[in-house]
Amino acid sequence: MSHIVFLLVPGLHLLDLAGPAQVFSTAADFGHSYQLSYVAEQPTVPTTQGLPLTARLDPPDLGPGDLIVVPGWRSRTLAASPPVGAACLQLLRDHHAQGGTVAGVCAGAELLGRAGLLDGRRCTTHHDVQDELAHRYPKASVVRDVLYTTDDRVVTSAGVASGIDLALHLIATRHGPGAAARVARDMVVYARRNGGEPQTSAMLRARSHFDDTVHRVQDLLDTRFDQPMPLRALAAAEGVSERTLTRLFTRATGGLTPLRYQQALRLERAEYLIGHGTTVDAAARAVGFEDPRMLRRLRARGVR
Incomplete structure (x- = not known):
């Protein structure tokens, strides 16, 4: 408690x-x-x-x-x-x-x-x-x-x-971006406000746009960031082509693809776990990386 x-x-x-x-x-x-x-x-x-x-x-x-x-x-x-x-x-x-x-x-x-x-x-x-x-x-x-x-x-x-x-x-x-997204939806609060560069939450930082299609895709990724979410499944959920979704997503989020957005969510959650004593390998598995080397590469590159 x-x-x-x-x-x-x-x-x-x-x-x-x-x-x-x-x-x-x-x-x-x-x-x-x-x-x-x-x-x-x-x-x-x-x-x-x-x-x-x-x-x-x-x-x-x-x-x-x-x-x-x-x-x-x-x-x-x-x-x-x-x-x-x-x-x-x-x-x-x-x-x-x-x-x-x-x-x-x-x-x-x-x-x-x-x-x-x-x-x-x-x-x-x-x-x-x-x-x-x-x-x-x-x-x-x-x-x-x-x-x-x-x-x-x-x-x-x-x-x-x-x-x-x-x-x-x-x-x-x-608790991860999925938990925050669920709370926001229940409160009828749309997590779309951007606090500027010093704001560290990837979920909120990439929400300062007005594209409802992209927000719905982000809702899916926020909730299931630790699961495989192929582009074709995301596009099918919105009834658009993969090319169209990628174009809309990158334009709305300032250059992020759906994959990079999901990686940013995973990395943010992994950093929290590591900061509280979890090993890198365990954190990688907890956030959905099959190979811990991917998490190590993202941390080394400073992906956000």
């Missing part, structure tokens, strides 16, 4: 909280073992939208596989953000130091900055306060005009709805 702890600050935006919470809750509905908790310094937390929230005062025991998310709040400046006690900041520091992941949605990056977790790392926030974030934390590398960034288990996203993109990316890296 992985804990997803939302650290609630007075005046938070409901969608900053509800978007990621819905993603992980839906993932749990599909069999991924997540338990969501809501923690604050007071039992009742006011929100910007006027709906008070109930929270627990003590966080659950957390391990390296768990996640703390800080939803953003309304504030004209980051400097005028609500005060947060030392215990909350220490919770963020300790969890990260023990191998856990921390995330900030929108202004939530400010709390990560106060905890010292942005120093030397890439981060982002809402476009209205990007310059201020860079000024307040000069040791951080603020990336502008992207949906989210990840750097050494510190994850940040831009404003409001981008928290959904952030959560889908975490689902994709933990």
Whole structure:
């Protein structure tokens, strides 16, 4: 069971909280073992939208596989953000130091900055306060005009709805792109938003187009990336020729063929598995490569 702890600050935006919470809750509905908790310094937390929230005062025991998310709040400046006690900041520091992941949605990056977790790392926030974030934390590398960034288990996203993109990316890296695609479809969220080059998810990076035929083919590949998916089968599923599908796909995705897109999905998932202790040979088999040498070649070439 992985804990997803939302650290609630007075005046938070409901969608900053509800978007990621819905993603992980839906993932749990599909069999991924997540338990969501809501923690604050007071039992009742006011929100910007006027709906008070109930929270627990003590966080659950957390391990390296768990996640703390800080939803953003309304504030004209980051400097005028609500005060947060030392215990909350220490919770963020300790969890990260023990191998856990921390995330900030929108202004939530400010709390990560106060905890010292942005120093030397890439981060982002809402476009209205990007310059201020860079000024307040000069040791951080603020990336502008992207949906989210990840750097050494510190994850940040831009404003409001981008928290959904952030959560889908975490689902994709933990459980594979098929799981993220299934969650997105259930939420009636089309994974088509592009956060710019620093965004690392192959599934989302190649979705910033408007070709429905290609999106449907990508849905198939996202769900079955670890299975053989010959071009003829993909083309037949859409009722087009192989040549037409290749032309449409490469034009929509900026040069990727269906095979290269599938390889990027496999490589991304394999890198996650390897980073968590799986051998290269085992990772290759898990993502669908019959010969581990193919995975080694793709890693050496840096295919994305």
